[in-house]
Amino acid sequence: MKQALGRVDRRGFVGAVAALAVAAYCAPARVAWAATASAGPADPILIEDLVAANRILAQEQVVDGYGHVSVRHDKDPNRFLIARSLAPELVTADDIVELDLDGNLVGASGKKLYLERFIHSEIYKARPDVKSVVHHHSPAVIPFGITGVPLRPVYHMAAFVGLGVPLFEIRDVAGDSDLLVKSPELGRALAKVLGDKPAALMRGHGAVVVGGSIMESVGRSIYLQMNARLQAQAIAMGREVTYLSPGEVGKMDWQAGGYDRAWDLWKRKSMGRH
């Protein structure tokens, strides 16, 4: 009897260990657990702007149920803030989590995270000047990524495009894949292609856009999308297109710091809707 119970107990124990092993194997992709200490509470205005950024990008149809935006923590440059895995339009302050630059959750536990958080973590690592990152799948930019036609600046609102928008080909590093940047290695490869530029296209997937503030990354995302639409329309007209010259691009100082006046409008509209 004792032996029989022992067998049952052993089977139960083995089953529990197996279940834990499966959970541990699956967990990194779905749920992350806090391992390091928090940098402390971020500036409430930063959180408010990050929530607004999520809603603005949805309102402007840069993102739909997918895509994400993050901001570097104001108390620690080795941390950043981003929503837990959630459609951007639904994000509230309670959904914002803190991650380290390896994409690990900090100061909370058991939250489901974006699979592609390594886009953000590896760019923050490679680019100390970057304070905010947007990743989106805007349909307007997809044709440029899949044809290799370079995005060029067609109007003053998107002059930053003239600084260069390189193309990330994930096959160069991952071969055939699901195209998601879901590991630090892939994030590093993307950050390398981005280099010191304001944005990069991701072939068959979308784009990543960076800025020195949330305002800048969001403004650039909106106008990158608009520039792509307008450039495609202009090319379809079949005549030679006059793009902004490098000299004109260099004179767009008013955009430095990022679209302040439009930001106030976007923020009020997006927050007023909820």
Ligand SMILES: [Zn+2]
């Ligand atoms: Zn994506």
